[in-house]
Amino acid sequence: MRPFRFLASIGELHDGPGLAAFARRAESIGYSALMAPDHLLAQYAPVPLLTAAAAATEKLRVGTFVFNTNLRHPAVLAQELATLDRLSGGRLDIGIGAGWNKPEHDAIGIPFEPVGTRVAKLTEAIQVLKGCFADEKLSLEGEHYTITAFDAQPKPVQRPHPPFFIGGGGKRLLTLAAREAQIVGLAPRLGKDANGLPALDAPSITLAATEEKIRWVREAAGDRFAELELNTYPTGGPMVVTGNAKAEARRRADDLRRRTGATLTTDDVLESPHVFIGTVPQLAEKLTFLRAHLGITSFLLPDTEAAAPLIEALADN
Template sequence: MKPFRFATTATTGLVSLSQMQETARFAESVGFATLVFADHLDGQYAPIPLLTAAALATERIQVCSYVLNVDFRHPAVLAQELATLDRLSEGRLAIGLGAGWSRNEYLATGIPFEPVGARVSRVREAVAVLDGCFGDKPFTYAGKHYTITDYDGQPKPWRQRPPFLLGGGGRKMLGLAAQVADIIGLAPRVPPSRPGGVYFDPASITVAATAEKIDWIRAAAGERFDDIELSTYASATAGYGPPVIVTDAALATARTHVDDINARTGATLTVDDYLDSPHVWIGTIDQLAEKCRSLRERLGISHFMLSPPEVCAELVERLAGL
């Protein structure tokens, strides 16, 4: 089994530079492996400047976009920014890429929100372009979305290929991740209509649904499956408080959430299914530690993105690296 690794975010919203860097140093001190920053167009800073500022304020912790929307940037331009960041951090960059899911961001900016197959195809080509830019010689690439001609990307990263993190909740994106990613983030599916304002499909957050996603990954990855690090994140408490809720009243808290989710969506999620979900982190530190062990034993998941770091510090100090 792979050792436990934990990721967290050092900011939400528009916090000050000093506050963000202080949180980054705290996360490093308690044993978080990675700092992550999201990529959205509403109510937050741009991720690459944040990653740079966090890297320059720390010494060991990895920095990672979680995840860059490929539709927002040409990959050859992005390659220069990422390689610069990897060099400035002396090899501490992980590259998170995604196909985009927030339709409102596309509608507001006029960027076409194409069907998922087209968006996943663009991610596949973006990875190929990034790999070409990071290579040791000029390359040419002719795809449906990008055309590169005898281009030698500069600068080169600290390492030839920083680790890639890709993820999703659907078979197309997870199949691509299985072929090219080092870390795969397991996510809930996002329903197009968001019934009741709930952004995840309740049926997609269960252990059974997660096991099915891992089966898709295993089938697509073939022999490289054992080298892949499986990751999950606390996403299904959104709208009910912080991503991780440390409490002695897990059942009562979960029951309130489940009743609301079912009422809004018409789902039939049970409290047990909700508390067992790899995307729900509610309980005492002992209960959450046991959940980490269970998810690694049952599903092979060893990488967890949990926030806020102050709430999760005791859990991380207890398990990181084991």
């Protein structure tokens, strides 16, 4: 059985010393990796940020949750990532996705293409990245990228390439992740709210929906399924340590109904692999259940300090 891995995320802007202190604190708590998002919002660019975090730590892995493949040519990104992997001594995880935030595309004039096109582009981008990391020259003539006898440099420390982290809530993306990734993110699906903007599809955070997603991954991965690390994260709301889990779950269910129109029961919320509510022993029991029942061993827990007692309780498990 795989050991637990906990991922921290950078949720605020730090100065240089503040970032170094944050990364070292995450490492001391027992987090396995520090993840940075990739958006054209009020945040630092992920590659220099993660380079600084890696320089301040000794064992903490660094990665993205996740790169938007539409914002960079993958051959250019490959050089940046290989450099980061070398500078960190082989501590990079590569989270990459098809992009979902239409307003940031619109703001800089990048077409927000239909989901099928974006997934096809992501699929080719992964081919380019893996080809750039390989020893031989890369040639590829795809629908979206054309590469001719390109000897990408430098090469990463991790061979044949750093682990890829790919996730999704639908069968198309999870099938791609099952075939190409080493870490598969089990995400909720996105619907649209009354204004046509992306919104959580609340039923997709349930235990039953997650079981279905894992069946898709298992079917697509075939013999390599046992090699995959499965990840989830608290999209159903922030982690709350409380002795009255049912009351908090009722509030969470009411909030989801107001925001999405979907009706989930208190038990639906408490059982969800995307919701973490309860005492530290209850949360430890839940994560142990998710590992035993679903094979989920990787958890992104953004509230670094709140999660510290839980990570300590599950140390060496």
